Amino acid sequence: MQSVMAEEQHQVVHKYKVIPIMVSLLICGFIGMFNETSLNVVLSDLINQFQITASTAQWLTTGYLLTLGILVPVSGMFLQWFSTRQLFAASVLLAILGTAVATVSPGFELLMIARVIQAAGVALVLPLMFHTVLVIVPLEKRGTTYGLIGLVLVVAPAVGPTISGLLIEQLSWNWIFGLTLPVLLLALLIGIRYMQNITTITKPKIDVSSLILSTLGFGGIVFAFSSAGEVGLGAPKVVIPLIVGLLAILIFAGRQLRMKQPMMDLRAFKHPMFSVGTIMLMIAVMVMMATMILLPMYLIRGIGLDAFSTGLVLLTGGIVNAVTQPIMGRVFDKFGPRLVVPAGMVLIAVVLWLLSGITLTTAIIHIILLHTFLMIGISMVWMPSQANGLNQLTPSLYPHGSAIMNTVQQVAGAIGTAVAISIMSAGINSFLKQTADQSDPANAALAMTAGIQQVFGIAVGIAIVGFICSLFMRRVQGSKEQ
Known part of the structure; x- marks a missing residue:
């Protein structure tokens, strides 16, 4: 059969x-x-x-x-x-x-x-x-x-x-x-x-109320976190649109669950592997986006590299990721997510822990290797989790599942970037308060490095949560139900 x-x-x-x-x-x-x-x-x-x-x-x-x-x-x-x-x-x-x-x-x-x-x-x-x-x-x-x-x-x-x-x-x-x-x-x-x-x-049927709520909700959250890197998480420019966005999303979610033809069918979350895959996707995106904004700041403002040299340092990880993404896809096709995703989360956690110890004297080759292994870990988590989650959906939920995961990706990217900058800024301020000469450029570089260390330290905890979630993943066979 x-x-x-x-x-x-x-x-x-x-x-x-x-x-x-x-x-x-x-x-x-x-x-x-x-x-x-x-x-x-x-x-x-x-x-x-x-x-x-x-x-x-x-x-x-x-x-x-x-x-x-x-x-x-x-x-x-x-x-x-x-x-x-x-x-x-x-x-x-x-x-x-x-x-x-x-x-x-x-x-x-x-x-x-x-x-x-x-x-x-x-x-x-x-x-x-x-x-x-x-x-x-x-x-x-x-x-x-x-x-x-x-x-x-x-x-x-x-x-x-x-x-x-x-x-x-x-x-x-x-x-x-x-x-x-x-x-x-x-x-x-x-x-x-x-x-x-x-x-x-x-x-x-197009539900105008859902459109308005979606715009206020997701737009408000993305705007809030995108602005947080500039003015801080506690600024009114962040807090007000964040509150409006969260309230709008709550009302939006309740409305979608009651509608016969929802604009975004949240019943996709009734499929457990879709829910787990969405969580894993969010963690992977947050880690990647935080790293992509922190490492260039460390290399340029800390070590003193120019923009082009910084790009070259991070290019190796991008190239290796390009090679490993299709490989991890084939591994997923053959073995499913049970091995590749947890192993990827372990690799991410280890690299983040090592990055939490970087200093101004850390060798460039060390940064290249850590960034490269982090990109390998992300490739082991991102697409296998997303593919496995979408595979469990019925065909009628395909458009909604794709929209949900792509929305999560955008929101997670904004959150990862903003939270990383905010934690780094708090770490910088804490370090400078303990220094005698805050205007010394050397202390400024040390303070920024201390802030970045704190971000990566907290990210280790998030990666551990991701590893625990990955243990619940199982391979799905897809659904023919319409």
Whole structure:
């Protein structure tokens, strides 16, 4: 009976041009995630060129994340209202438009608009990519495919600062966007040629109240934590939108559970492996995003490296992660998550513990090795957990599950970054209070290192919680229920 079902599934999947479809989606996803961090190392140049403040310049990143936080949660509804080809074309055209406008932007205002347009395209393509895998890729091959997606989602933001640092030194910041335009056009051409409509359009009733609550909830939380790195967790600019966001999400969740056709079906959490996978995803993203903001600060403001050299130090981890993501996907396909995910959490915990002991005299090669092993650990946790969780859902929950996990990813990224900066700042202040000369640059570097040590120390505890959760994971066989 199982062989007959497998043969039927193979026949259904075989009609899709899986490789070109996934290539077009992966290209778009890579460019989208690359753009998320590509401006981080050039904000200082933009501040000088546009004659703006640091807080204003930070909106080029905050606005991007905020747009994702607002649009990704409603992507499940889009998947039920529009065909796959329509959503793909819309997402890529938005990305192309935003990138083109950014390339020629003469000032901050137009560049800010371009960033929002870019993010709107990414907000559509990420859930579409996960949903497409669930429909066109056989269950036994999804781990490998998710490994390729993991390569995109992890490596792109990791190499963004490196590539941007090189371009800003040799050319100008406009080239960060200009060089991606031909790549997006290629993805559009491939997608138009091979993308097929893979879902049934049901056009559920649009609940305006849910849209408003989702925007206030997820948008408020992302805005709050994105602002926390600048003004601190206790500032009104953070506390007020955070409270509004949490209240809106609570009301939103209650409303979704009562609706017959919810905008985001939270009943996906009734599947235990989906719930565990979501927790593991959140922990992996928080650790990665915190590390991605802390290590560059340590290397630049502590050790004294320039932006490009810092990018090169972190590039090794990105490359190794690119290699290990597909490998971990194949390991997951063969053995399931029971071995690979707990082992990955142990590796993450050990590396974080070692990072909690770094000093200004720590050798660069030591940092490279620790960052590389951390990226390996994250690749062992992220995609296997996400793939296993989504595999347990019924087909009717595919759009909602994809939207939920992509939303969690955005919120976790904002939380990880903000909490890391806040803990580091508290550690810096605590260290400086104990020094006689707070204006001494040497003490400033020591204080920042002490703050970073505290963040990694707390992160060890989070990793241990993740390890305990990973012990409850079991392999699922998927569901045919509609």
